[in-house]
Amino acid sequence: MHYPEPISKLIDSFMKLPGIGPKTAARLAFFVLSMKEDTVLDFAKALVEAKRNLSYCSICGHITDVDPCHICQDKQRDDTIICVVQTPKDVIALEKMRDYHGLYHVLHGAISPMDGIGPEDINVSPLLKRLQNERVQELILATNPTIEGEATAMYISRLVKPSGIRTTRIAHGLPVGGDLEYADEVTLSKALEGRREL
Template sequence: MYYPEPISKLVDSFTKLPGIGPKTAVRLAFFVLSMEEDDVLEFGKALVNAKRELTHCSNCGHITDKDPCNICTDPNRDNTLICVVQDPKDVIAMEKMKDFQGRYHVLNGAISPMDGIGPEDINVTSLIERLKDEEVEELILATNPTVEGEATAMYISRLVRPSGIRTTRIAHGLPVGGDLEYADEVTLSKAMEGRRDL
């Protein structure tokens, strides 16, 4: 089907987003065309600003507009507890639960040999450095319950074992194959309560 080039480019841009197929991309493109110009400019500005103004916290790896992030600078957080997650979205999911008062460490990925992603491609080295510098008593591995998430958790637990730091894994109250960001607060809370030693 033929579309003028500006619409084709817009459709192509939308199809690059996760979960957006060709039909949805066409609907979104035509919706954007029906929007007021000010709203479209504001939308475009929000996209550009998010890309330009956000960075990763130099301490924990979470996405932030201030470095270090608000969680790392919060004096009320428990410094003896670090929860390791795969993505910044997982921190947000955990924070919605409102039960966890420790610190986070965001790996920004998971070990996946099939995809060519090894430990050196994710934020593991800085985690090990944090464990040397901070007085951590427990490391909670909250990677997703997928093959990659499990492999990453096992790798980290083996690295940490010699330090004597208690290493736990969140319970599988979460569906296997699922992602933390889609879990509700009750499921996450139960998963945290049922964590176990590795």
């Protein structure tokens, strides 16, 4: 199907977003055309402002509109614990929980030799500098439970071990409300490994 150039460009732009195929992109483009002009302008302005006004915190790497970010500036946080995560979305997920009161370090990825991503391609060296300069007593490795996330956690734990800083890994296992019969072998194995006394 041939679309007029403006809508074709809009469809192509939507297709650059993750998980958006040609049909969804076309549906979104036609939806935008049906929106009021001021709503579309507000949407476009929000996109541009987010891109221009957000950056990464110079301390932890979290996404922020001030530097350092609000979490790093918060004197109420426990600065003896750093939780290492892969993306800013992970920080947001952990913050929703409201149980963790330490600091964060965002790696912006995970080691993945298959994709050509090594330790030098993620935010590891700034983490090591932080560990030398700050009074950290525990490093929580909260990378994803994937092969890449596990490899990254192992790599960081080996680097940190000589410093004497306690290094822990978040537990993996069954979700609350999940059924054993539907869990895969790796999840069940991790659940058994991470068991604790009641």
